Amino acid sequence: MTPAVKALKKAKINFTLHEYDHDPSVSSFGDEAAEKLNISGGRIFKTLIIELTSGDLAAAVIPVSSKLNLKLAAKACGVKKVKLAPSGVVERVTGYVLGGVSPVGGKKKLKTFIDNQALSYKSIYVSGGRRGLDIEIDPDDLKRLTGAEISELCSG
Numbered sequence: 001m002t003p004a005v006k007a008l009k010k011a012k013i014n015f016t017l018h019e020y021d022h023d024p025s026v027s028s029f030g031d032e033a034a035e036k037l038n039i040s041g042g043r044i045f046k047t048l049i050i051e052l053t054s055g056d057l058a059a060a061v062i063p064v065s066s067k068l069n070l071k072l073a074a075k076a077c078g079v080k081k082v083k084l085a086p087s088g089v090v091e092r093v094t095g096y097v098l099g100g101v102s103p104v105g106g107k108k109k110l111k112t113f114i115d116n117q118a119l120s121y122k123s124i125y126v127s128g129g130r131r132g133l134d135i136e137i138d139p140d141d142l143k144r145l146t147g148a149e150i151s152e153l154c155s156g
Contacts, residue, residue: 002102002105002128002129002130002133003102003105003129004102004104004127004128004135005017005105005129007104007105008104008105008135008137008145013141013144013145014138014141015135015136015141016135016137017133017136018037018125018128018134019132019133020032020037020134021036021132022099022132027099029046029099029127030044030045030064033064034065039125040065041064041065042063042117042121043121044064044126045063045064045114045125046063046127047059047060047061047101047102047126048061048062048068048084049084049090049101050070050073050082050084050085051084051085052079052081052082053079053082056111057110058077058082058110058111058113059103059110059112059113059146060112060113061103061112061118061126061148062117062153063115063154066154067154067155068084069153069154069155070082072151072153072155073153076113076149076153092107094106094107094108094110095107096127096129096130097130099127100127100128100133102126102128103126103142103146104142104145112147112149113150113151113153114142114146115150115151115154116150116153117154118139118150119150121139123136123137123138124136124137124139124142125137126142
């Protein structure tokens with residue numbers, strides 16, 4: 001059981017686990033999940049860790065079918081600029097490997113922002129804390145559990 005699953009159970013939040021066989025040769029983890037779970041890429045959300053100009057880190061939860069707009073992310077965070085955090089920092093701070101970064105259950109609690117497209121669905125899919133494991137969850141429950149703000153994070 002991953003830290004993400006433990007956190008959801010501890011918080012008594014309804015969720016459904018979806019497992020699939022991860023192909024180690026695949027590097028587009030979100031697209032692989034969408035294909036193997038037969039779910040629209042708009043409902044599967046990836047968790048990106050961003051670094052603020054202050055050096056603080058935050059989590060941006062966006063659809064795998066979209067690209068993070070750094071200017072919109074900076075605006076949501078209330079800073080001038082953000083950039084994607086280096087992979088080593090991401091893994092150290094979250095405790096998860098890339099492709100398995102979950103917005104819940106990380107080593108360090110990060111300020112979290114969920115793209116407003118999540119509210120278009122009754123449930124969305126986020127990583128369950130490892131490659132090949134996704135959590136289906138109500139976006140409002142995810143927002144409550146993470147203390148997230150809903151923001152426009154993607155353009156186009």
